[in-house]
Amino acid sequence: MPIPESELILNKDGSIYHLNLLPDHISDTIITVGDPERVPMVSRHFDSIETQIHKREFVTHVGYYKGKRLTVISTGMGTDNIDILLNELDALVNIDFVGREPCPHDERIQLRIVRIGTSGALQADIPVGSHLVTEHAVGLDSLMQFYPLVETGLEVEVATGIQEALQLPYRPYCVRGSDLLREQLGKDMVVGNTLTCPGFYGPQGRVLRLDLRQPDLIQQFQNFRHQSAEGELRLTNFEMETAGYYALGRLLGHEVVSLNAIVANRATGEFATNSEDVINDLIVKTLDRL
Ligand code: R1P
Ligand code: URA
Structure with missing residues (x-):
């Protein structure tokens, strides 16, 4: 048909x-x-x-x-x-x-799709100006409510742990990205686990004039840990697209990697004064490694 x-x-x-x-x-x-x-x-x-x-x-x-x-x-x-x-x-x-x-x-x-984006760090030891390659992506958005994503046991455990820690009414989704592309493009970068949020303000714990349902949202993100045979997993950074890329990449059979220029740090309260340079350095590094 x-x-x-x-x-x-x-x-x-x-x-x-x-x-x-x-x-x-x-x-x-x-x-x-x-x-x-x-x-x-x-x-x-x-x-x-x-x-x-x-x-x-x-x-x-x-x-x-x-x-x-x-x-x-x-x-x-x-x-x-x-x-x-x-x-x-x-x-x-x-x-x-x-x-x-x-x-x-x-x-x-099979396409090779490389996201070069900006992101905020959640942990104090990931400085503004660093480059981070995403290993696991966790989606707080609703996109995967509509596709039959198959997750591994570890991915389900991580997503369920985050649902419980944040007391969410739904289970987020978790996807590990392409090991091949991460190793090729991300050598010398921080390897992290990226939280994809359905917004920049409330969903990332930013308060301007609106209060949050969970005033300690950022601390919840920062303190989350999952222990498994593979070691300890923590959330390192957040942005607004990576989990969608990783999940759809898996569903459609394309290789995807997310490279993040860290322009903010929510533990220290810093924002990069040279964010354009941080992004440009990541662009040049990526082009030379492709
Ligand atoms: C928010 O400022 C935007 O920056 C990040 C977030 O994911 C969101 O799209 O990525 P980009 O720099 O790729 O847009
Ligand atoms: N992009 C985001 O989504 N959040 C940040 O803190 C920085 C860039």
């Missing part, structure tokens, strides 16, 4: 609905950033740029870096955008737009 026009939505030129891209536009390795203005911060390092396309918050540049074809796309903020990004990127490589059918299993393409 072909996928209906209301589900696989194509623009008049045959491009996919939100990303505005055709299958030929993208490379197998894709760098993603939240802020559209960060796309040229990546592509200015390219030797040449062959394609520039944008729609809404999704700005895409495709080009060559030291002879390697790379794509950089901005996503905006939040896992709802990551749902669009991952489904549409996957459709570009694994769905035949003419026949409107998924490609046969043995012809599926």
Whole structure:
């Protein structure tokens, strides 16, 4: 059965609905950033740029870096955008737009997707200015209420422990990312466990004019520990997308890694005065390791 026009939505030129891209536009390795203005911060390092396309918050540049074809796309903020990004990127490589059918299993393409984003540290020993690669991601957002994610025993234990510690009415989800990409790109970085929050203020314990339901939310995040045969697991940092990437990457069969420029530390109360430099250093390091 072909996928209906209301589900696989194509623009008049045959491009996919939100990303505005055709299958030929993208490379197998894709760098993603939240802020559209960060796309040229990546592509200015390219030797040449062959394609520039944008729609809404999704700005895409495709080009060559030291002879390697790379794509950089901005996503905006939040896992709802990551749902669009991952489904549409996957459709570009694994769905035949003419026949409107998924490609046969043995012809599926595995993308390498590298998030370069900013993040706040939860622990005092992770300084502002450091680079952190995510091992486990924990999602406090609702995206995985809608997909049959399969989690390992350890992942379920961690997510259940966080539900109990925070007294949440639902169980978060927990996903360990690609070991291969983490080892390739994250060498010399802090290896951490990232909490993905459905917001920047209340869900990250920030108080401006609104009180929180749980005034000690940050302490709960900081104090959480899970002991297992693999050792002690703590939450190191938070942001707003990584768990969505890791979960959808597992479901769709793509390799995904999240690299975080630590621009805030919620234990010490610091915010980086040189956040652009911290991000740029992470971009350059990543490009050279891909
Ligand atoms: C909040 O300021 C935004 O910054 C972080 C969060 O995940 C959220 O998207 O990531 P980016 O720098 O990639 O946007
Ligand atoms: N991004 C976030 O989501 N939180 C922070 O504290 C910093 C960057």
